[in-house]
Amino acid sequence: MLREVAHHPAFRAGTLLASVAVVGVLLGVAWEDVRYSGAPTALERVEAQVEARETAQDTGLPARTKRDEAILARTLTYFPPYPKASRPEALAADYMGPDAPIAVSWFATTDSSDQVLEHYRKVLLDQGLPVIGMRFNPNAGYVGYWVPDTEEVRLVSTLHQGGETMAFVSAGQMANVLNRDSRVPDWIPVPPGLQVTSSLTLKMEGLDNTTVTGTMSAATVEAAEQIYRKTLRSRGWVAEDGSSPSFQQRELTVSNTGLRGQVILKQAAGDEVEFHLSLMQKAEAVP
Structure with a gap:
């Protein structure tokens, strides 16, 4: 090891x-x-x-x-x-x-x-x-x-x-x-009350890749998914199912004009769910 x-x-x-x-x-x-x-x-x-x-x-x-x-x-x-x-x-x-x-x-x-x-x-x-x-x-x-x-x-x-x-x-x-500022940009849709958050943006050949991680309060990944889907709908984003769901993990593909990302929701200890978002943004896309 x-x-x-x-x-x-x-x-x-x-x-x-x-x-x-x-x-x-x-x-x-x-x-x-x-x-x-x-x-x-x-x-x-x-x-x-x-x-x-x-x-x-x-x-x-x-x-x-x-x-x-x-x-x-x-x-x-x-x-x-x-x-x-x-x-x-x-x-x-x-x-x-x-x-x-x-x-x-x-x-x-x-x-x-x-x-x-x-x-x-x-x-x-x-x-x-x-x-x-x-x-x-x-x-x-x-x-x-x-x-x-x-x-x-x-x-x-x-x-x-x-x-x-x-x-x-x-x-x-x-x-x-x-040591960089790890606050999540306002235009990125994250679940309400997301805690212990961090964010990082990379510049990549005409695309920006922004990642956001944190934890959200939810008893199950199913509950966390419903909470996040509601947030996405309210902000004009589309969510599609990702890979095969499991008891402890959900994956979603999220998109908006010029923006596309992958979300992973994973059961953590207690009534918490880990949130991971990796979002690709075209250079001409305006959040």
Whole structure:
């Protein structure tokens, strides 16, 4: 099991970086199936790059740009190449503002998420580094370490689907992001009385991704769903059922003009339900 330093700032920063490093897969790996009105997510674009790479193998891979080389240098310097993996490629950099430098690259492998995480966990432990990490589910997680002097977090985050694991190698300074104003924008529909709320917005290639988390008072997820549906209707939003409902969890797809999001309601302890919203906003959409 990965060592989890739950009360250390490195743990909070690591979880945040793991989320935002998977650019476009949306914060919260349970939402990997979100689609925005037919437009490809960043994960789909990465998968398209994988296909293009495989097609180009007979003629040789294209040369990298100077920008891509710089991104790779910022990320791969800290992690040795993974066996049985594709050629690493640059993904994105510095999309969280000038006060939060970040760089992300990726590679693909047919190994499982756990195999990748355990490999790098051992690599880091062998170097005497204090490992932080988390497994969100059998198909996703992260492992890495925190550098106290620079407050930089360096991670390998994984997402497995379709028989392949995408590994996102990232390095970023998350302290300023953790200290940003986390109030929920007024135009975002949230349940009445939402508590312990936090909000984060990412700028992503013509789209903004805003996530909101919190807890709401409700005895069951069914009750929480009805409360939230009422709020959505009153504000002109449309709600559609998501994946198969269960006793302890509900998923909804919500939309308005130029806006589309995924909501997860999950039973918590006592009479509380966890609320998670990941909302994609087109650049021209006016809340």
